[in-house]
Amino acid sequence: MIQRTGNSTLQLDPPVYILGSGSCAGKKEGEGPLASYFDAIYSDTLLGMDTWEQAESRLQTEAVKTALHKAGLQPSDIQYIFAGDLLNQCISSTYGLRDMNIPFLGQYGACSTMAQTMGMAAAFVAGGAAENAAAVTSSHFCSAERQFRFPLEYGGQRTPTSQWTTTGAGSVILGKRSAPVSITEVTFGRMTDLGVNDANNMGAAMAPAAVRTLTDYLTDTDHVPADFDLILTGDLGYVGSRLLRQMMRKAGWDIETLHNDCGLMIYDRKKQDVHAGGSGCGCSGSVVCGYILRQLEAGVLHDVLFLATGALMSPTALQQGENIVGISHLVHLHSDEPPKES
Amino acid sequence: MIQRTGNSTLQLDPPVYILGSGSCAGKKEGEGPLASYFDAIYSDTLLGMDTWEQAESRLQTEAVKTALHKAGLQPSDIQYIFAGDLLNQCISSTYGLRDMNIPFLGQYGACSTMAQTMGMAAAFVAGGAAENAAAVTSSHFCSAERQFRFPLEYGGQRTPTSQWTTTGAGSVILGKRSAPVSITEVTFGRMTDLGVNDANNMGAAMAPAAVRTLTDYLTDTDHVPADFDLILTGDLGYVGSRLLRQMMRKAGWDIETLHNDCGLMIYDRKKQDVHAGGSGCGCSGSVVCGYILRQLEAGVLHDVLFLATGALMSPTALQQGENIVGISHLVHLHSDEPPKES
Structure with missing residues (x-):
């Protein structure tokens, strides 16, 4: 059952359970602090394929297969798969999932896709x-760079505010059967445009969208930030995360000690030269479906607000003088597990 | 309430009502046989904007505004808007709807988007x-040509199987309040790849997807084609429509006299030089939200199966040797209106 609360929050009662999850990562991500939480790490940028786009497709295939395996389900048990990515016409999703024979609903939410599909x-x-539905997203550093910025061969200088597109994917299988972690609430976001048009400063373009969706959620429900162990954004990076915390403080909410960002967690910014942090659908996808779900399953975390943010734009739009429009979708992840003795 | 029937059909009981609709079209569409059914016809290809992409965005804005007006609702009455288009990163939807302040869920289904969003x-x-939700899609001949095929300035020769991307948009507002036309059933489709890789023969790439979804629907329910006044595909055009009818006959269903295609209806193929017919999200969008809904409201039609088909591909994927993957989503449109005296 779905109960509508406030303007835009959906309360799911009974909750929807996470029956299985899969996360994949590339070489650089596999050298970062969360390496031990990914289900698979591919040191070959091409994953044995001919092109980066095909490699990214394979990340989605593998993430879904892993999630299905952990859920103990077959593709035929899944009624719908919600999938999206950053590439033109979402081709990683199409080609990665074409052989699964599951009714397919392509989603476009840019880097907010993991939260949107969940x-x-x-x-x-x-x-x-x-009865059961799947969610999946991916990104790949090499396919994203050549599509949104410059061909890798050009060797362009990266600005300090730029972020590093994660090579990775995340997938979950959701269903009615009880499991340790559930989704209890969802808030889908509105678009936000504060005039940012620098494709090398996505964090600043997306932070206002996270502020809007988070305040929408807090207004819709009786919750306060302290009800959560973690308020987790997708890929605001260093610049966007600072902005989010400042803007939330101005809006009357202090989330300083509760907030973290997948883009700040996936790499060691001191050693890995990623400038403002990680980004891309696969950043929050792999961190949430890897590290965060493991912490919830282990009873280390109990209530996580996961807000992925997306920059809805294309190079063509920016060349035509448009701004980067931000959006953020939120899911409340909950676990009743007692902390496990280690 | 949603009742799942068979493998992949959703029966909506009570049904969901179409409270308002809006359709926009360009100059060529405004010279075709359905001209009198569009809410607005723009003879200026740019709709007063600076670029074709901005013009396409405006088609979405106008279609949604018209649909809201006819429904007697404000944007604040709409909880979610489902929108998508053909352009990279779905920018017509983003920029066309950014100022409406409605929670936004970007959809990617290529030319199947009208059925997917509905x-x-x-x-x-x-x-x-x-309580209420909106669906919208658009396409524009000039923005689609330069993105998927050649810049217009190149003046390339068109092949006989090629289709003409419609400049147009369609939108509906759906809700619980009773209205003459309703959606009673939905079947979301699976991807289909029969090896077609000619971007100038989309009809052939998409027809097998329509066959699959239509046979899924007929298998899931007790319906036979004769239960419907019209089985309406989105933009298979001449080549794809012939294929669909042939393949359905092989599958044991004769739909010859019941089938029509928005791409064959929107232009006068004898006079308007569109080769195999119309295509694009805006083709089925404008035909369904213009002509078809008027026929249902007038009691001329009572049961229409609308199947939009999409070609899930990008120029990059085709350059890399990939096939065009087809998909088709179906909605059953129903009206209880008695035929009106004219």
């Missing part, structure tokens, strides 16, 4: 449209 | 996630 799949299960 | 919005209303 939220959509959860709404479909809670609303009675599916 | 189906998603219907599932959200029926499942309890929204």
Whole structure:
């Protein structure tokens, strides 16, 4: 059942359970602090394929296969798969999932895609449209660079505010069968445009969207930030995270000690030369479906607000003088597990 | 309430009602046989904007505004808007809808987007996630040509199987309040790849997807083609429509006299030099939200199966040797209106 609360929050009662998850990462991500939490690390940038786009597709295939395996389910048990990515016409999703024979609903939320697909799949299960549904997203450093910025061969200088697109993917299988971690609430976001148009400063473009969705959620529900162990954004990076905390303080909410960002967690910024941090759908996808779900399953975390943010733009739009429009979708991840003795 | 039927069909009971609709078209479409059914026809290709992409965005803005006006609703009455288009990163949707302040869920289904967004919005209303939800899509001949094929200035020769991307948009507002036309069933499709890789023969790439979804629907339910006044595909055009009818006959269903295609209806193929017919999200968007809904409201049609088909591909994927993957989503449009005296 879905209960609408406030303007835009959906409360799922009973909650929708996470039956399985899969996370994949590339070489650089596999050298970072979360390496031990990924289900697979590929040291070959091409994953044995001919092109980076095909490699990214394979990340989605592998993430979904792993999630299905952990859930003990077959593709035929899944009624719908919600998938998206950053590439033109979402081709990583198309080609990565084409052979699975699952009804396919392509989603476009830029880097907010992990939260969007999780939220959509959860709404479909809670609303009675599916017994089980899957969510998946990916990004790849090499395919993203050549599409959004410059060909890698050009060797362009990166600005201090730029972020490093994560090579990785994340997938979850959601369903009605009980499991340790569940999705209890979803808030889908509105678009935000504060006039940022620098494709090398995505964090600044997206932070206002996270502020809007987080305040929408707190206004819709009786929750305060202290109800959560973690308020986790997707890929605001260093610049966007600072902005988010400042803007939330101005809005009357102190989240300083509760906030972290997948883009700040996935790399060691002191050693790995990623400038303002990680980005891309695969950043929050791999961190949430790897590290965060493990912490919830282990009872280390109990309530996490996961807000992925996306920059809705294309190089063509920016060349035509448009701004970068931000969006953020939120899911509340919950676990009742007692902390496990180590 | 949503009742799952068979493998992949959703029955909506009570149904979800179409409270308002809007359709826009360009000059060529405004010279075709359905001209009198569009809410607005723009003879200026740029719609007063600076670029074709901005013009396409404006088509979405106008279609949604018209649909809201006819529904007697404000943007604040709409909980979610489902939107998508053909351009890289779905920018027509982003920039066309950014100022509406409605929670935004970007969809990517290529030319199947009108059926996908209608189906998603219907599932959200029926499942309890929204009181009212909107669906919208668009395409523009000039923005599509330069992105998928050649710059217009190049003046390339068009092949006989090529289709003409419609300049147009369609939008519906769905809700629980009773209205003459409703959505009673939805079937979301699986991807289909039969090896077609000619970007100038989209009809052939997409027809097998329509066959799959239509046979899925007929298998899931007790319906036979004769239960419908019209089985309407989105933009298979002449080549794809012939293939669909042939393949359905092979599968044991004769739909010859019941089938029509928005791409064959929107232009006069004898006079308007569109080769195999119209295509693009805006083709089925403008035809369904213009002509078809008027026929249902007038009691001329009572049961229409609308299947939009999409070609999930990008120029990059085709350059890398990939096939065009097809998909088709279906919505059952129903009206109880008695035929009106003219």
